[in-house]
Every structure is written in structure tokens, then in C-alpha cells.
Amino acid sequence: MTDDRLIVALDFPTMAEAKDLVLELGDTVSYYKVGMELFYSAGPETVLWLKENNKKVFLDLKLHDIPNTVAGGLCSLMSLGADMMNVHTQGGYTMMNTAMDRLRKAAEEAGRHCPDVIGVTILTSIGEDDWSGLGETETISDKVIRLARLSQSAGLSGVVASPVEAENIRRSCGKDFMIVTPGIRPAGSAKDDQSRIATPSAALHNGATHLVIGRPIRSAADPKGAALKIINEMQS
Numbered sequence: 001m002t003d004d005r006l007i008v009a010l011d012f013p014t015m016a017e018a019k020d021l022v023l024e025l026g027d028t029v030s031y032y033k034v035g036m037e038l039f040y041s042a043g044p045e046t047v048l049w050l051k052e053n054n055k056k057v058f059l060d061l062k063l064h065d066i067p068n069t070v071a072g073g074l075c076s077l078m079s080l081g082a083d084m085m086n087v088h089t090q091g092g093y094t095m096m097n098t099a100m101d102r103l104r105k106a107a108e109e110a111g112r113h114c115p116d117v118i119g120v121t122i123l124t125s126i127g128e129d130d131w132s133g134l135g136e137t138e139t140i141s142d143k144v145i146r147l148a149r150l151s152q153s154a155g156l157s158g159v160v161a162s163p164v165e166a167e168n169i170r171r172s173c174g175k176d177f178m179i180v181t182p183g184i185r186p187a188g189s190a191k192d193d194q195s196r197i198a199t200p201s202a203a204l205h206n207g208a209t210h211l212v213i214g215r216p217i218r219s220a221a222d223p224k225g226a227a228l229k230i231i232n233e234m235q236s
């Protein structure tokens, strides 16, 4: 049993550890997230190996720079074949729109499928204390909706957001917008450094299309059992 809506985060410092988990999870998990820790240490091989092993890949490098630099970065990463990549929505409309235009053209010229690009709204680790330190005047949830709408108008496929905000995003951005939610914690598991969290079933109920889950599976005594339990909850 597998479920494409579950994305397991490979937050490891080495490729060997990442491979061990992928092989241990086997056919149970079809979609993986490669983030900064693994990509900065092991590089493109991480994505290439997962694709060779018929896995889907979300390359979570959260690009945030001026439009020309982000567009160039995404175009360079496209050749690795990831299914989904992301940028920070706070780079603004012009950054996101320029990046999408350039990526679509580059994909067309290369004869490749253009990967989905989603926008990071407000990190799921940000709680009220961190938020007030940023000097923002809007509430977190109003800001997330503003950033989700901005990403949609700039041509992104969806956003990364907390499961707590998914319901409002779905209402504002319609049914085809992807909502990828980290901050997932099965009932009874540790919160770690996450703040705005929900259980797998609550996140899906709120409108999430994909759940990114790391420690609740990676740090479990039986990772495959933990993944199967989560998939069961997702499908029930």
C-alpha cells in the first residue's frame, strides 16, 4: 500500500542514511523530499538516485533571491528531473512570475515536463513569539492567504503552508491549487520544533493535497510501520 499524497522528508546529512531509509520503506512510500541538509552534502546524486528508483521527488531548496537568480537556479535544477521544487513567496510577484516564465520556456526547449513550483508562505515552525519579533502587523493567517493568492497570480502550482491554514487557502485559491503541508504530527507524537501542527487526517480534511512528514517516520522505532499507520489514517 502506498499513497502519493505522503511525502517523506529525507533530512539526513549523508546519502547512505537516506538510501537506507528509502530501501527500508520500499514500496510503502513513493514520494520523497530532498532538502538543504541532504542536497548541500550529497548534491544532485540524491535526486538522480531517487528518480532511477522510480520515486517522485520534491526538491525543497526554498529559493529566495532576485528574479534573475531564482529563475536561473530553477532552470539549472530542472535537469535533475524533480517533480516539484519551491521558492519563497516573500521574494514577491515579479520573482515568482519571472521564474515560472523562464522555467516553462526552458522546459519546453529541453523537451521536458515542467516541474510544479510551489511557494513557501510562513514556515510552520513560526509561532506567535517569532511572529511578533518580525514586526508584522497582519495575523499569520491573513499573511498566509495574501501570499497564497500572490503565488497563484504569479503562476505557481500551489503553496507550502501549515495544515492549520489549509482550509482558508483552499477557500481562497480554489480546488486545483496544491497545498503541501509540513507540520504534521500523528496524535501523541512529539511536536519537535514545529508550531502550527495538525494530524494527517485533519490536514487532509482541511484541504491539504500533500503531507510532508519527517521525524514521525524517520525517528520511529519501526519507520515502515509508522508510514503504514499514517497511510491508513490518510485513506480512512
Ligand code: C5P
Pocket (backbone or CB within 6 Å): 009, 011, 035, 060, 120, 121, 122, 123, 124, 125, 160, 161, 182, 183, 184, 192, 194, 212, 213, 214, 215, 216
Ligand atoms: O520532521 P518534520 O516532520 O518536522 O519535517 C518537516 C519537513 O518539512 C522538514 O524537512 C522541513 O524542512 C520542511 N518544511 C517545514 N516547514 C515549511 C517548509 C518545509 O517544516 N514551511
